[in-house]
Amino acid sequence: MSESRVILEVKGLKKYFPVHRGDKTLFVKAIDGIDFEVREGETVGLVGESGSGKSTTAYCVIGMYSVTDGTIVFKGKDISCASAQRPLELKRDMQIVFQDPGTSLNPQHTIYKILELPLKVHGLAKGHELHDRIVQLLESVELPESYLYKYPRMIGGGERQMVAIARALATNPSFMILDEPTSSLDVSVQAKIINMLLRLQKEYNLSYLFITHDLSLMRNVATRVVIMYLGKIAEMAPTEIFFRSPQHPYTQMLLSSIPVVTQQEEDLKPKKIKSQGEIPSPVNVPPGCSFNTRCPFVKPECYERDPVMVQVGPDHFVRCNLFT
Amino acid sequence: KEVKPEDSIIRITEDWPVFIDPGVGSKFSDSIALVNTYDTLVFPKPDGTVVPHLATKWDILDNGLTYRFYLREGVKFHNGDELTAEDVEFSMKRLLDIGEGFAYLFTRNVAEVKAVDKYTVEFKLSQPFGPFLQSLVRLYILNKDEVLAHIQKNGQYGEMGDYGKNWLLTNDAGSGPYKVKEVKMEEYVLWEKFDDYWGGWDADAPKYFKLSGSVEPITVRTAVGRRELEITDELQPLENYNMMDKIEGVDVATFLNGHNLNMMLNTKKAPTDDVHFRRALAYCIDYDAIITSIYPGSSLSKGPVPAVLPGHDPTIPSFKRDLEKAKEELKKSKYYGKLDQYPVSLSWCAEAPEEEKLALLIQANAAELGIKIEITKKPFGSMMADAQKMETTPNASLVFVAPHYNEAGSMLMSRYHSSSCGTWEQMEWLQDENIDRLIEDALATVDINERFEKYAKAQKAIFDLCPTIWLFDQAEKRAYQSAYIYWPTAERALKKETGCLPMGYDQYVHDMKVYPEKRLALL
Amino acid sequence: MGINLLKRIGLSIFVLFGLSILIFFISRVVPGDPARLALGPRAPEWAVENLRQEMHLDKPLYVQYALWLNGFVHGDLGKSLVTRRPVTTDIKEFLPATLEIVILSAIVLLVGGVFLGIISAKFTNTWLDGLIRIISYLGIVSPAFVWAIIFVLIFGYALPIFPTMERLSPGVTAPPTVTGMYTVDSLLAGDMSTFVDAFKHLVLPAIALAMGGMAQAARITRSSMLDNMGKDYIAAEKAYGIPEGLVFVKYLLKPSLIPTVSVASLDIAALFGNAFLVELIFNYPGFSRYGITAMLNKDLNAIAGVIMILGIIFVTINIIIDFIVAYLDPRIGLAGR
Amino acid sequence: MIAQKASDNSAVNRYLENFKKAWYKFSRNKMSVVGLVIVVLIILSAVFAHFVAPYPHHAGAFVNYAEANLAPSWDHLLGTDVFGRDILSRIIYAFRGALTMGIGVLVVVVPIGTIIGLIAGYMKGTLIETVLMRITDVFLALPPLILALAVCAVMRPTLFNSMMAVCISWWPWYARLVYGMATSLRNEVYVRAAELIGASRFHIIFREILPNCLAPIFTKMMLDMGWVILTGASLSFVGLGEQPPTPALGTMVSDGAKYLPDYWWISIFPAIAIMIIVLAFNLLGDGVKDMLSTEE
């Protein structure tokens, strides 16, 4: 696995948002120093609860946010700058599909216009070719040509997400970020989309950074899993190993919380760890380990010392005081 | 219901603003206020003569260069002070120093004024001034001490500060029959009867007098219908008078007042700088329609001076509509054939809504000759501002003009002498030396017959230049509560007596009577 | 809260400053010599020259502006050409009169509009709703002067229960001046009959003025109520057993008022603009009529003064309304706007 | 070739389809249709006033005091005014001024306000935004009617100048409306998406953001038509705007008001005309709002 080329490398990435409370300025530490990498052809699953910084990570990588600190290296080039300063060709090579298909398509544009934009901006097709290419894109996401002149509101949520995927594909990117592409859809539609994404990955040799909070889904799509908690990575491991032996107490809590439909799955869950406590506000992260408010194994040192990442197996990293 | 003291009131509407300061006021509404608040040395009669008032008698000395007045004794100002020659002297000086209002009547002629003793005052003129006595109806006597006590430092008048102008905006220092009780800016001025008035009082004389600043027709008519207004203004549309006439107990008084309506033509601005063009305009207007349909009761003008004024020249013909003649004149003008390039701007005064009818009539008439008239409705304030410069003065302006004292000379001087250019009263910009000379000469003539002859000469000369189209001599209309007030002017009108009083004197409230019981009976 | 208020005020001062520049220069474009205008055409030249100096007309425009602004800050707006008094004196006299009308009008507008809106929403698609909607359409499409004329006709002739001109009936004397508003002053003086009389004089102009805004408010309230009726929380509140009547007048009304109140600041500001039409017709000596007279007569200082005062009022109303909206809608932080 | 034709055909069909759908939404409310019909009638009669008006010359330099103040009759359906002019004819001609005012003002004001609002909204947080919006605030701090009057007072009172005056006071409303929308739209995911694709600023402002502001803009325009006409009427009520003899609705009402109630037709009919034209645009505006609403 480690043979294949690393195409994205994130090192010590930090992103703080200033928030104004009365006359004070505080910082939301949306990401607080994370390192991970994405290799060619693989799907890295980024999992974590709401507000843990998954989207922020994605937006930093894609350039929507400028980073506070750290570097992002894509195919050997440092791209730790905002999208406005990035070269056009980089934008071509890296694409994103957003969470909510309802808002990521301009309601005033037809599907044709939506798909036309990346082609035109990057000068990928002209005239007759343009039309053909758009039809071809639609076909690649299994939508009929008759959809060309429909408006997003006229089609279903799943189909909208497919259009968004087609738009991302338009520039032939090699790397795609999928920010919870199915979380607002039904299981049956989700199934369709996930299958299609996997097929496209094979077809075009794409690398995915797949963001979700659904571990069951992750189990079925990712090659490697990164678990985030409050802006930091809690655990990182290849999928197989991860589900076999989750190490971090948070990961275990997460896994044991998943509702499942078969006994067989039930057995895969770790011993029931009771989920407890609220996620602390990201403006006000407690000192020490940020999980200390909810951890069933909390030790006195957890209130003082922020753990560091340690390797516990091949490609398997955990950040917990229990392991140091 | 019982009669209350405040029911004994005469309420009159008139255009706002009302300046009750004798040094400032000069308009119609100001005159009404001044006439009732202040006394003058002499008092005008409808035939144009004057009778003793504050002055019991006078001497004219030095061939009309010195006038000596002997004052009535024991006349009291509203604050109880006695009126003396000092006050007369002060009032004249103040008027001249401030230079506004009626001052112009005196600035050219009065060289000196001096209190000879407590009850004698002497005016020295720099040149003879024939109608000096008549013009004295505009010298309102202020209480010197009271004014001086209310002077504000820091004004335009040097050591006199503001000359009491601020105080006199809302207060009076007079000796007249009514004393100012309340001034509500933009709303009304309320006077109360001055019980110690030297002239004495009739038992039915109004206890109060109020001048309201509204001329909105509906408001006026409503107020008349509710008996909350005794005498209306003269600016209502004809239709409104007709409607008010139908109200029980209300009549419309129609009387010639010595005013005329002028279409002043800017003689320095194309195309009205051409006398033929001006005459063409004069011949195309349908005068009959005006005096039958728009201003019924008014009469055709004969020249620059209204016919009721002493000194008018009756030999001057009226303009008549004659399209043939008009075309002829137009052909002679240098603008013939280029009429399109020379539209005539015509302004009318927003405060006199009936002028719009005239303006439109003139526009329609002129259109028959191919002359294009562009009409603008202008508030009087704007009109005055625009009159300041020849360039901003429109080609034609419709303006009512009133004499300031009852003689032809008043009209001639204020209308056609070069010194009045830049005022709203002369938007002709005539600036003709010959005319100036004729007017000055006439005014300097003490003998009345001689003077009138010279007036006639000046009138003819002006007529020949046709700087103005004199549309008609106005018959003033005012609706009034005939059922419960007695109004001398209305009575004169009913009796068809000739003559007229200077501006403001028709509303001399002292001579009116009110019968509040009769009013209550109507409610 | 305090900081936000200060911020808002700071911003408003900036806006007013901009406005002052705008207005000062507009008012100086007027043709004609203001000093000459002030004293009349026949005043002697030396007096005019003195006045010109006093008005700083001999100085460059920017100096004039600086001096004017300085005066403004110190409550000196120069003299009016029409009334010949300091503009500040005029404003002190006329502004309360208009404030009286506008305040009453604003109350009529808000209370009436909201009331009609509620009724209309409550009885959606009934004849009552239809009637109210027709009335609101008429209100919106008729200018205030048409209403004023209609009222004068009705109450001047057919139904003389309300006076149709001026601020007080003949014979009634004005109460001692405290605020300048006759209704308030007469109450302060404990003079009930004057109060009643003054109030009666306000009724018609205020209603005529309020008609348009009231109709607008009724429409907005109605549609926002209908809008909110479909919201989950209304269903939820009903489902929790809260009586429908209570849900309607409390839980539905408050969120529904937000758009109405937000728009009200504009409506109320517009009241000042339209007041002159009404003041003209009711012969009511108010601030707006004063302003219009000033404009028509090219009375510079008065124009500038009136517009600045209106600006201040507008900005103040805006701040107040923002606070009310913030009270109604806790989600809006004041800094947000 | 055939394929080309087929697609052309479908394009036509598509437009037809869209049009049908729009009409369907618009006509759901019968009142909107009534509004549309009235607006169309008014526009037609204004354009063809010369043929529609029974006495076209009464709109020009014409007086006939012999026939003044005639009550409505078959000769003069709405009566005659104090100058003896046919009121119906004058109303029809006055529509010209009213429409010119409404259309003229909006044509100027909407693009200016929209562009300023878009730029300021998209550039939120920059100096450009601050400058643009503070200027807007300054103009907003005055009731439109007052500002228009002030401007009119300084300039010569003509229709053109009063239009200018109204424009000066009107554009900030559009700037503010569009600014508000643009600030929230620029955070929309699809705008972000376009940025990430590498689209130009121009594209983002005018292709992504602008189309989404159009519905409220159009709706406001339709409603504003009425307001502008009312403002124009109020201006002409105090004598600013169209000058005689050209008829203006506000002037007709204000002049005629003097003769109420005896000669009621002189002002009541023009007042009704104002109400009708404003009402019609309001109804039309409601319809446009329905039509542009995105709900299916």
Next chain:
Amino acid sequence: MDDLVKIQDLYVWFKVYGGYMKVLNGVNFSLGKGEKVSIVGETGCGKTTTMKTILWILSSQAYIPKGEVLFEGKDVLKMKESEIKRLRGRGAAMIFQDPMASLNPVFTIGDQLAAVISNSGIRDLDKEKIRQLSINALKEVKLPDPDRILGSYPFQMSGGMRQRICIAMALATERALIIADEPTTNLDVTIQDQILALLREMVAKRGNSLILITHSMGIARENADRIYVMYAGNMVEVSDNEELFSNPLHPYTEMLLSCVPKLSGGGIAEGIPGRIPDYLNPPPGCRFEPRCPYAFKRCREEKPDFFDMGNGHKVACFKYD
């Protein structure tokens, strides 16, 4: 069995332009006292509508051509005002789908809780008592610092807190039935777990009946005794919990289950082809027919009723006739 709720052949239509949206199409449903039942189904299949009918809070466009909804044996559709009020105040409470949307944004939590409590028919309430009850309710759902929360507005709360507040409102006073409409859709798994545990616990403690609506098969399995599967306005299958997962009968249930990603891996099935039918013109027969691989002629013409397969397992499919 002693049914608390019994819905029989319920049709609910919505009047929209162009006709009626025929949403509910003969729903049959029953719930015993103290029972926990779950309804699962895709988005838009009519779960919420069914529940709203029980509380009679349908929007004004709703039209009910046919059917009855019995609550404690009384037909809700024929109830008098006062009975409805009692039903809402004491009988049943609903926790709404979206906790943000179901809390009034402009009133404090305290205000809203107080309103619920004071209108529940409990006697002798004074301000202090209401406050005490409110605080207790918040404590019961394990919200920290209830005093502060009472004075806060909904937008100041996190999603999990809001949902707990909704639960607190529903459980603040005694009621026989709690309807939880997708109470955890917008929440994180761990928080979801906490909320569901809380709900289970509270219901158990009070012996309430519970209807849990969800589109997650997993949640249904872990929280209910019985499960109804709903599709396009029909209940298509009902059975005991384990039975349904081990032996799904209806083709729809079967396909739906296959789409759920499994923790055990093994990929995901292809999904169900097609879309939910257009409610304006639904298919005349079985509404699943257009998407059903087993469909035959009868499915196109006739609407299937429940066929009892024994053990309380019923399925509405002609395959089993």
